[in-house]
Amino acid sequence: MRFKADEIASVLEREISQYREQVQAREVGRVLEVGDGIARVYGLSQAMAGEMLEFTRTKVRGLAFNLEENSVGVIILGEYQEIAEGDEVRATGALLQVPVGEALIGRVVDPLGKPLDGKGPVVTSQYRPVESRAPGVAERQPVDVPLQTGIKAIDAMTPIGRGQRELIIGDRKTGKTAIAVDTIVNQRDSGVICVYIAIGQKESTTAKVVEGLRNAGAMDYTIVVMAGSSTPAPLQYVAPYAGCAMAEYFMYEQGRDTLCVYDDLSKQAAAYRQLSLLMRRPPGREAYPGDIFYAHSRLLERSAKLAERWVIVHADADEKKVGEDWGVNRHPDGRGVVYVGPHDKEHAQKHELPNYPGHKLVKVATSGGSLTALPLIETLEGEVSAYIPTNVISITDGQIYLQPDLFNAGIRPAIDVGISVSRVGGKAQIPAMKQVAGSLRLDLANFRELEAFAQLGTELDKATQAQLDRGYRMVEILKQPQYQPLNVVDEVLIIYAGSKGFLDKVPVKQVQAWEEQFLRFMHEQRADVHKDLAQSRRLTPEIEERLKAAITAFQPQFKPTSEGPLRRAEKKEGTAGVAAQPLPAQAGAAQKAPAH
Ligand SMILES: Nc1ncnc2c1ncn2[C@@H]1O[C@H](COP(=O)(O)OP(=O)(O)OP(=O)(O)O)[C@@H](O)[C@H]1O
Ligand SMILES: [Mg+2]
Numbered sequence: 284m285r286f287k288a289d290e291i292a293s294v295l296e297r298e299i300s301q302y303r304e305q306v307q308a309r310e311v312g313r314v315l316e317v318g319d320g321i322a323r324v325y326g327l328s329q330a331m332a333g334e335m336l337e338f339t340r341t342k343v344r345g346l347a348f349n350l351e352e353n354s355v356g357v358i359i360l361g362e363y364q365e366i367a368e369g370d371e372v373r374a375t376g377a378l379l380q381v382p383v384g385e386a387l388i389g390r391v392v393d394p395l396g397k398p399l400d401g402k403g404p405v406v407t408s409q410y411r412p413v414e415s416r417a418p419g420v421a422e423r424q425p426v427d428v429p430l431q432t433g434i435k436a437i438d439a440m441t442p443i444g445r446g447q448r449e450l451i452i453g454d455r456k457t458g459k460t461a462i463a464v465d466t467i468v469n470q471r472d473s474g475v476i477c478v479y480i481a482i483g484q485k486e487s488t489t490a491k492v493v494e495g496l497r498n499a500g501a502m503d504y505t506i507v508v509m510a511g512s513s514t515p516a517p518l519q520y521v522a523p524y525a526g527c528a529m530a531e532y533f534m535y536e537q538g539r540d541t542l543c544v545y546d547d548l549s550k551q552a553a554a555y556r557q558l559s560l561l562m563r564r565p566p567g568r569e570a571y572p573g574d575i576f577y578a579h580s581r582l583l584e585r586s587a588k589l590a591e592r593w594v595i596v597h598a599d600a601d602e603k604k605v606g607e608d609w610g611v612n613r614h615p616d617g618r619g620v621v622y623v624g625p626h627d628k629e630h631a632q633k634h635e636l637p638n639y640p641g642h643k644l645v646k647v648a649t650s651g652g653s654l655t656a657l658p659l660i661e662t663l664e665g666e667v668s669a670y671i672p673t674n675v676i677s678i679t680d681g682q683i684y685l686q687p688d689l690f691n692a693g694i695r696p697a698i699d700v701g702i703s704v705s706r707v708g709g710k711a712q713i714p715a716m717k718q719v720a721g722s723l724r725l726d727l728a729n730f731r732e733l734e735a736f737a738q739l740g741t742e743l744d745k746a747t748q749a750q751l752d753r754g755y756r757m758v759e760i761l762k763q764p765q766y767q768p769l770n771v772v773d774e775v776l777i778i779y780a781g782s783k784g785f786l787d788k789v790p791v792k793q794v795q796a797w798e799e800q801f802l803r804f805m806h807e808q809r810a811d812v813h814k815d816l817a818q819s820r821r822l823t824p825e826i827e828e829r830l831k832a833a834i835t836a837f838q839p840q841f842k843p844t845s846e847g848p849l850r851r852a853e854k855k856e857g858t859a860g861v862a863a864q865p866l867p868a869q870a871g872a873a874q875k876a877p878a879h
Contacts, residue, residue, distance in 0.1 A: 310328070325851065383409065384398040386407040387529055427588070428445045431473065458765075465765060482522050482550045515851045516558050523818065535589075552578070585673075591625070595611050714822075730754025760777055777801065793843050
């Protein structure tokens with residue numbers, strides 16, 4: 284074979300002109316000054332905001348935080364004591380990311396995904412950026428599935444839906460963490476993946492939480508991200524975003540429901556303030572930087588109920604694997620048709636599916652995930668109008684407000700019913716709960732008002748006294764010990780019994796015992812009612828009749844006892860070395876029960 288010289292030349296020329304240098308250039312800078320968890324670095328003129336940097340000698344990572352004219356302000360994600368002036372810093376060209384995936388479940392990790400539980404490395408090949416864009420309106424759909432907390436007072440009066448953001452706010456030691464942890468414990472059979480993010484908490488407190496979760500079997504579906512109070516501020520600041528990214532993996536890539544607990548955001552705000560002041564960003568109200576609102580809003584906006592996407596597929600298609608482009612009907616350009624959200628789905632069901640006999644409408648497996656956020660905020664002396672509390676209240680879809688007075692009076696969880704709200708969760712409540720809880724909030728508010736009167740010692744008419752008696756019993760029913768979340772059907776049963784007056788004759792001190800024995804009775808001897816209610820999810824007249832009959836049958840079987848479950852739980856706590864709290868029956872205004 285003969286070559287023509289000019290042909291070879293032209294091929295070579297083309298190759299040369301198409302040659303792209305494969306060598307990657309990375310900028311290198313030098314540390315100008317370092318201290319308090321931050322460093323100022325010279326020479327990284329191309330660095331992006333939020334870019335991950337590496338201190339070459341110590342292998343510690345940093346985050347480009349402030350891009351200034353001659354230098355870059357870097358927050359150091361790790362030990363900064365070792366870093367010295369003049370050290371080399373490399374840009375990585377990537378935004379900060381954390382390992383995500385199944386391997387993290389059951390683990391306790393730091394905000395960069397490094398294990399803290401001594402159980403070996405976290406083996407995963409998947410990563411997600413710590414900061415990511417929140418889904419837009421078109422990608423979301425309204426909240427419609429409940430996230431059962433297992434706490435009677437919350438599921439009845441401030442219900443939470445999957446994808447909602449519900450703030451838990453209260454002074455120190457009012458049971459904020461307890462509510463969040465009980466909610467995680469209650470997800471055992473719901474398939475929700477939970478991420479508990481401890482920010483600025485005492486290590487001993489977090490260790491206790493992890494132990495509690497482990498004992499309850501909740502670590503099987505929970506990731507704990509920990510940035511304790513001794514962790515440098517940069518990691519405390521990054522922790523909630525990192526934990527959120529770990530949950531997002533399950534929401535976006537597996538279409539699963541997830542729950543993030545941020546315990547607590549006031550500590551994160553303080554860490555952010557510290558960093559910002561060190562970086563000489565101008566202080567604003569309460570010395571927080573001007574963008575503290577944005578720091579919290581961009582975090583909480585990432586919680587969402589993603590729109591479900593539906594496609595029409597052959598009747599024998601595997602529902603667990605259905606993908607975006609499996610639709611049998613096609614757009615003119617060849618793409619499969621996808622129906623997005625409940626409206627489209629209904630349309631498809633009614634008008635499209637009938638055109639395809641032998642087909643079914645199936646949800647795309649990775650669509651429709653959700654991320655529910657439970658941020659916690661600690662207030663000082665009940666001051667909800669301070670800067671950070673008002674910010675977070677305005678970002679979330681409702682708040683559960685905890686009162687130290689109630690807590691000390693033994694009303695636990697110490698939820699202040701009057702100012703706690705859930706703005707969207709009601710839509711997700713199961714119908715049976717809606718039916719029984721409808722008037723509960725009003726009744727309790729009325730009761731509190733009357734109670735104030737009753738304390739004046741005036742003679743009360745019969746109707747008022749009856750209302751008061753009912754109130755005392757409802758307050759008693761809404762009490763619940765820690766680590767004992769209830770099934771939603773049990774919640775409906777006991778609230779029904781209380782609000783229909785079946786406990787009016789039971790002495791207030793015996794209400795807890797009555798509840799315990801009644802629920803056992805329903806499980807053991809009236810399992811059919813329980814099952815039917817769980818199935819129909821609503822109190823049909825027929826089920827209601829059977830329930831009434833069951834309660835009437837139970838009444839004579841009730842054995843008064845001096846030990847309710849709450850007291851037992853407290854006794855146990857007392858021996859476990861936790862400060863013993865006053866017994867519910869001894870303390871507090873609401874406890875000045877009428878004589879029986
Ligand atoms: N429902 C409950 N029944 C009995 N005890 C409870 C209940 N909820 C919380 N406690 C107890 O109250 C104490 C404080 O609870 P917790 O740590 O949850 O409060 P917190 O508001 O998170 O406190 P901190 O401000 O320290 O974070 C704990 O000892 C806990 O065991
Ligand atoms: Mg706490």
